[in-house]
Amino acid sequence: MEVQFWGVRGTFPSPGKDKTRYGGHTPCASVLSGSGEVIVVDAGTGIKDLGDCLVRERGEGPLKVTLFLTHFHLDHVMGFPFFAPLFIPDSEITIYAPALPAETERYLGGLVAGKYFPVELFETKSRKTYLETPRGSLELGGVKVTHCRLRHPQGGFAYRFEEEGKSVVFATDTEHPAEGVDEDLAGFASGVAHLVSDATFTPDEYRSGKQGWGHSTWLEGTRLAAAANAENLLLSHLNPDHGDDLVDGLAASAREHFRRTSAARQGLRLFV
Template identity: 40%
Template sequence: MTVRFWGVRGSIPTPDPGFLGVGGNTACVEVRAADGTALVLDAGTGIRGLGYALAAEAAGEPGEVHLALSHFHWDHLQGLPFFAPLYAPGQTVRFYAATDDDRIHALLRGQMTSPYFPVPFGDLAAATETVRVRDGEPFEVGPMTVRPFPVNHPQGAHGFRIEVDGASVVYATDYEHGSAAHDEGLREVAHGADLLISDAQYTPDEYALRRGWGHTTWEHATALATRAEVGQLLLFHHDPSHDDDALGRICGLAKERFAETGLATEGLEVEL
């Protein structure tokens, strides 16, 4: 299994000097099995670069793209209109989300309607399909087994545990600690994972002013990694106010709590 990071920022892109070492694009992660099957997690602005890479790989041949959406907040969807496979005849883009099929299509269409975008969703050259996923019910993407699970976030969101090739990764973005049921559920689903990708948007001081906004702290992420006995933790969904220097300091503090901690950065590839 290979995990590639195409977008790691939360809330809004940060294409500014001082932020580009870690990366300024919003959330998009690619998980690829040894047989070449790819699962895309979220469609923030990072999906634009991934789309060009997938289009080059397809070289004009028919194919399928699998895209699992944690939720429909803007920073996890704003790159979708610029995703090259959607404009490629012969491609099928299959969306997985925890709502009914008609609503998935309505939400996708909504962000590409006039006057917000010039190309209607219904005019895309690729075929699009939707799959409703349900809490705790695994689904298959090629050789991958994907288990969705609910997380504590305004209007709801889901994470995913992906297992393939004897390895496992847990994608847990946009969650807030403090709900006993959600916290224990997340610990259980993350237990023993080779890699935990965790929301870590806030410092503890910042969180005190943003309680209820649906995000957690680096401190809680390290506590989760410890309790879940994961192999490696990557801090993700970086706050748009945190530049490279700030994130370096945060990572240093996090390593003191959980030694196998790193920062999710654009372009990072992790082999599991």
């Protein structure tokens, strides 16, 4: 699989001179299977560059894309109206989410409608299919997809994508229990090659009134990676108030606890 990060910033898109290395777009990643299946995780502002890239590389013809939404918080869906394949006739966009199909259509339709956007979602030219992420696993072009519930306000899913024994787990937007690592999530991520983990807060910030906000620290990321026996840890869902130098520092601190750690950055490509 080829995994690419199009946005790694949590909460709010954050351009700025001190965000050039890790990037300011909100969460979006693509997972390309060996057979060429295009899988997308989340529709933050990074999805615009992904859509434009797909059109450039594959021409103006219809595209087939499967989008997995972790949840509907704005940072994870705000790029959706600007995803170019939406507007390409006969493109097929399948959307899995932790909600009933009609709810997903209503939530996304609310963004591409009314006073917010010049056209309504149902007027866009692509064919859209809304599906609730199934309980067990599903298979897409040779990639096995599973999910795990996260501890986050209004809920959310972590996703695991696996092909030929190699896997990547996206587990942002989650808070670990006070007593330690979320054991369900550690089990879900067991043996993963690349664990993408929530690093919204520093441990100091977390202790200073951010408990209950549904997010994690780099330190908990290292504990999760160790408990899951992950090969590599990627810190993501970066804080909009954390500049590049601060992110460098927290990644270095994390490496003292889990050696194979780096911070995810916009544009990073992994061959899994």
